[in-house]
Amino acid sequence: xxxxxxxxxxxxxxxxxxxxxxxxxxxxxxxxxxxxxxxxxxxxxxxxxxxxxxxxxxxxxxxxxxxxxxxxxxxxxxxxxxxxxxxxxxxxxxxxxxxxxxxxxxxxxxxxxxxxxxxxxxxxxxxxxxxxxxxxxxxxxxxxxxxxxxxxxxxxxxxxxxxxxxxxxxxxxxxxxxxxxxxxxxxxxxxxxxxxxxxxxxxxxxxxxxxxxxxxxxxxxxxxxxxxxxxxxxxxxxxxxxxxxxxxxxxxxxxxxxxxxxxxxxxxxxxxxxxxxxxxxxxxxxxxxxxxxxxxxxxxxxxxxxxxx
Numbered sequence: 347x348x349x350x351x352x353x354x355x356x357x358x359x360x361x362x363x364x365x366x367x368x369x370x371x372x373x374x375x376x377x378x379x380x381x382x383x384x385x386x387x388x389x390x391x392x393x394x395x396x397x398x399x400x401x402x403x404x405x406x407x408x409x410x411x412x413x414x415x416x417x418x419x420x421x422x423x424x425x426x427x428x429x430x431x432x433x434x435x436x437x438x439x440x441x442x443x444x445x446x447x448x449x450x451x452x453x454x455x456x457x458x459x460x461x462x463x464x465x466x467x468x469x470x471x472x473x474x475x476x477x478x479x480x481x482x483x484x485x486x487x488x489x490x491x492x493x494x495x496x497x498x499x500x501x502x503x504x505x506x507x508x509x510x511x512x513x514x515x516x517x518x519x520x521x522x523x524x525x526x527x528x529x530x531x532x533x534x535x536x537x538x539x540x541x542x543x544x545x546x547x548x549x550x551x552x553x554x555x556x557x558x559x560x561x562x563x564x565x566x567x568x569x570x571x572x573x574x575x576x577x578x579x580x581x582x583x584x585x586x587x588x589x590x591x592x593x594x595x596x597x598x599x600x601x602x603x604x605x606x607x608x609x610x611x612x613x614x615x616x617x618x619x620x621x622x623x624x625x626x627x628x629x630x631x632x633x634x635x636x637x638x639x640x641x642x643x644x645x646x647x648x649x650x651x652x653x654x655x
Contacts, residue, residue, distance in 0.1 A: 362394045371418070392643065434618055603641070
């Protein structure tokens with residue numbers, strides 16, 4: 347934890363994260379222990395600076411399209427991180443969908459965080475859908491309540507695709523920094539141009555306001571099949587037409603996706619360094635297929651090596 351926090355305190359780039367989703371809630375105990383053991387072994391071998399544990403929520407009607415894969419509830423990320431993954435002694439960055447919480451539920455959770463002596467790491471996520479019938483806590487309210495827990499280290503989400511549509515994601519990032527976010531984790535990156543546009547506006551806004559940048563951790567995920575591609579697009583990940591064509595018509599979609607991710611990272615990383623923005627990596631697999639999980643390990647190693655250049 348100290349090494350992770352030192353990089354944040356010094357505003358350094360080079361953060362290396364690996365991301366996982368908790369197993370399904372209905373997973374039998376023997377199988378759950380097996381999955382956790384596999385993940386612990388994999389993460390130990392990679393030795394990242396931290397582990398991201400996602401909060402998977404149902405998002406019916408996203409973009410007006412049906413979900414490519416059926417939604418099955420998962421174990422809560424906090425339960426999984428502190429239980430089956432407890433033996434993994436690295437910082438765990440636990441996502442929390444505050445949009446699914448009432449104010450009372452969230453405040454009770456913050457009370458629990460404040461009561462423990464150690465540092466906790468979390469990334470808050472807003473409501474999955476603006477059209478949701480459930481009115482949960484707004485991000486601004488969650489950040490305000492979280493101020494009462496000084497041992498809670500916060501990160502924020504940055505979405506280049508949202509910046510393309512609304513051109514204000516850099517302002518959201520500055521507001522999140524003001525609210526206490528110490529770093530940002532992006533949505534999976536396949537579109538270098540939109541990501542560079544976000545970083546450009548963020549850098550200009552920092553200069554204008556006289557603020558220092560927070561580390562921006564770029565997320566990458568291999569794509570091993572057309573079904574995975576459709577899921578990633580449904581999640582809101584942007585694929586330039588030429589790049590999507592490369593994936594759709596490649597004889598080896600998975601290997602091609604790794605090469606493309608590496609090229610996109612090289613492009614974005616070079617631009618970020620030119621703008622004096624501290625950059626890190628986060629690698630995940632949106633699929634539970636073994637081949638794609640193995641590919642995420644290979645991708646992590648490649649990007650980790652590039653990050654050190």
